[in-house]
Amino acid sequence: MRRREDGFHDLASLFHIIDLGDTLRFNEHEGEADVLTCNAPGVPTDGSNLVVKALNLFRKHTGAWGGEGGSRAPPCARIDCAAPA
Numbered sequence: 001m002r003r004r005e006d007g008f009h010d011l012a013s014l015f016h017i018i019d020l021g022d023t024l025r026f027n028e029h030e031g032e033a034d035v036l037t038c039n040a041p042g043v044p045t046d047g048s049n050l051v052v053k054a055l056n057l058f059r060k061h062t063g064a065w066g067g068e069g070g071s072r073a074p075p076c077a078r079i080d081c082a083a084p085a
Contacts, residue, residue, distance in 0.1 A: 019084075020084055021084065022081050022082065022083050022084070023081070023082040024051065024079060024080070024081055025079070025080045025082075026055075026077055026078075026079055027077070027078045027080075028075040028076065028077065028078070029075075029076050029077070029078040030076070031076045032076065033076055034052060034055065034076050034077045034078075034079065035076070035077070035078045035079070036049055036051060036052055036079045036081065037078075037079070037080050037081065038080075038081035038082075038083060039081070039082055039083055040081070040083035043081070043083070051079055051081065052079070055077060055079070
């Protein structure tokens with residue numbers, strides 16, 4: 001691999017688009033806490049999950065679903081995560 005005058009090496013990259021990603025479905029549900037389900041073993045489904053943290057930040061910063069400044073208590077969310085097989 002050639003070294004350039006600026007001390008860096010030439011770099012050749014190859015990119016390919018792949019269909020890889022989770023499908024998330026959010027629904028309100030009757031209950032006292034958010035519920036997260038996932039079909040991938042080992043994925044945490046408690047408050048340590050980044051999806052749950054993002055939902056709570058969304059509520060806090062937008063006031064949506066009764067977050068900070070909202071006029072009502074937030075409804076609970078049921079989040080179903082389908083990870084690619």
